[in-house]
Each structure stands twice: as structure tokens, then as C-alpha cells.
Amino acid sequence: MATSSAPGKVYLFGEHAVVYGEPAVPCAIERRATVTVEKRADERLRVRAQDLSLEGFTVEYDGSTAGTPEVDVTEDLVEAAMGYVDEAIAQARDAADAPNAGFDVHVESSIPLGAGLGSSAAVVVATIDAATRALGVELDREEIADRAYQVEHTVQDGQASRADTFCSTMGGAVLVEGDNCERIAAPDLPFVVGYDGGAGDTGALVSGVRSLRETYPFAADTVESIGDLVEQGIDALEAEDTTELGRLMNFNHGLLAALGVSSRSLDAMVWAARDAGAAGAKLTGAGGGGCIVALDETDATETALKYSPACAEAFRAELDTEGVCREQ
Ligand code: MEV
Known part of the structure; x- marks a missing residue:
């Protein structure tokens, strides 16, 4: 066994x-x-x-x-x-x-x-x-x-x-x-996850971004801007600058929303996290529903998310550095 x-x-x-x-x-x-x-x-x-x-x-x-x-x-x-x-x-x-x-x-x-x-x-x-x-x-x-x-x-x-x-x-x-x-390289990252209890349709969301990108030059620019932002995020990770990481997460969420992949519940959870003092918050994954991720060293974001009507479950889930583990 x-x-x-x-x-x-x-x-x-x-x-x-x-x-x-x-x-x-x-x-x-x-x-x-x-x-x-x-x-x-x-x-x-x-x-x-x-x-x-x-x-x-x-x-x-x-x-x-x-x-x-x-x-x-x-x-x-x-x-x-x-x-x-x-x-x-x-x-x-x-x-x-x-x-x-x-x-x-x-x-x-x-x-x-x-x-x-x-x-x-x-x-x-x-x-x-x-x-x-x-x-x-x-x-x-x-x-x-x-x-x-x-x-x-x-x-x-x-x-x-x-x-x-x-x-x-x-x-x-x-x-x-x-x-x-x-x-x-990355510092300890104090992730807090908010989950709306639902799930987005990844295939449909990816196709939606594709057609937007083919129709509107702004959408192609938005995709490129996300790439530029990631390069800056890598520098912030190296510098262990959590404030800058949070700011970039906020920008990233805005750009994803411009591409049409956020939702009312994801936006509500992102704002609940920011209002609670999180360094930054964004949707994670394909979007359309599902989860947001915020950075917060205190318990304030988790508590605020638990009181947010948009949120079904909130939990702290810090950066895992072990990957696959042999338990037995
Ligand atoms: C989905 O978890 C992440 C996407 O970027 C799709 C993909 O990379 O295959 C939306």
C-alpha cells in the first residue's frame, strides 16, 4: 500500500x-x-x-x-x-x-x-x-x-x-x-482563497477571449499587457516585495475583467478582500465563477470573505514548497 x-x-x-x-x-x-x-x-x-x-x-x-x-x-x-x-x-x-x-x-x-x-x-x-x-x-x-x-x-x-x-x-x-x-524563487506568500461555490466553463471562456482578441485590437494589447505585467511580477517575487505583488495582482484582475472573464461574484470577492486590507486580489484560473486569490498576512481578508454574500467558502492556503509528498 x-x-x-x-x-x-x-x-x-x-x-x-x-x-x-x-x-x-x-x-x-x-x-x-x-x-x-x-x-x-x-x-x-x-x-x-x-x-x-x-x-x-x-x-x-x-x-x-x-x-x-x-x-x-x-x-x-x-x-x-x-x-x-x-x-x-x-x-x-x-x-x-x-x-x-x-x-x-x-x-x-x-x-x-x-x-x-x-x-x-x-x-x-x-x-x-x-x-x-x-x-x-x-x-x-x-x-x-x-x-x-x-x-x-x-x-x-x-x-x-x-x-x-x-x-x-x-x-x-x-x-x-x-x-x-x-x-x-519566491518568498512566503500569504494566500487567502475565496470560493463562490461555482465553476466557470474553461473552454467557453478561453474561446471568448480568442474571439475578442481577433475582433478588437484592444484585447490583443490587453493580452500582451498581462505578459508585461508578469515580467514585473517576477521581479517583485525576486525582491520579495509583497506590496508590489498585490498591486500587480489588482492590475491583472482589471485586465482579465476587460477580457470578459470575471463575474459579479468574483468581482464582489475581490473588492471584499481589498476593502479588508489585502495587498491585492484577483480571480484565479479561467474565471466566470470559482475562486479569487488575495494576499494578506492578517486574518482580515478571510473573515471579510466569510461575511461576503458572494463567497461560499474562504480559506488560507499559503505557498506550498514541497509538491508531491510520499506520506506512506
Ligand atoms: C485555466 O486554469 C487557465 C487558462 O489560462 C487556460 C489554460 O492555460 O489552459 C485560462
């Missing part, structure tokens, strides 16, 4: 513009998915998933790799997560040269699903690491990140970026430029 955990992430800067080759900085956060894998005597795959975030629920899934799938899930998002587990197990079987290995898999996650916090990447990374170890193979982090990316690429029909899986595997602040990802 092996247990691994892996963190979720927020975008400090650069979502959407990264689709057009601009740099972006996702950061791993201290909210994890934990996956326990036990090898079975037969070839079956049984998955039990527990969502420990907002409205926690448990589902069981009798995997598709041996015989007919018997899926009894009521939550679409959890059903989608099962697809990720299936593909992660396929990668583990391939890595360990054990195509017929069967497993019992138990997934526990405190990362809200589909809300821009990289929940699927965390589950995939932890599953690959735990399942390969259950088969007696220890992969290095580069291979885990690469195999986890292959999983997201397959499940998301070729649309995935390497950002989430790399960030979850390596931890820390990551600079993404095109297909290249590397860890960069």
Missing part, C-alpha cells in the same frame, strides 16, 4: 494570456489531494473518492479497465475526476510495466473541484506516484510531471497546459513560458 499527496495551485499572474505564449506564474498552495493505492490480487480497479471541500460527498467507482464499467455517481465533477484516475492508473501501469495490475484507490481531496485550483492535476499527480510505488517503482519528479501532463492532455482532448501538473508535482512558484516550466 502507498499513500501520496499533491497540492492544488492558484495563478498569481498570467492565466488566459499564457494561452498566447505570454509568461504566467502559477503557485502551489497548501491544499492537497491525498491518494492511497493498494494492489489487488485481480485486475480490477476500484476507486473511492471523498470530496472534503465545500459540500463533501463520497462516491465509489468500479473501474473500466477490467470488464464493463459500473459507474454510480451523482456528481458530474466527481465522475469527471474518475476519468483522470483511470488515465493516471494507465500511466502507472505503463511506467511499472505491469499492464494488468489491479488496484483499490482511495482519493481524498480538500481542493474544490473545477474551481480553478488544479484539483484534477493534484489527484493525477498523487495517483501516479502512489500507484507506481505500490508496484515497487519510484519515479523521479520530472517523469511524474510528464506522465501527469499526458493524463490531462488525454482527458482534456489535447487542450491541457503543463502548468497545473508541473506546479502540483514540484511545488513552489513556477514560471510557465510556452511548453517550458521552471520553479522560480
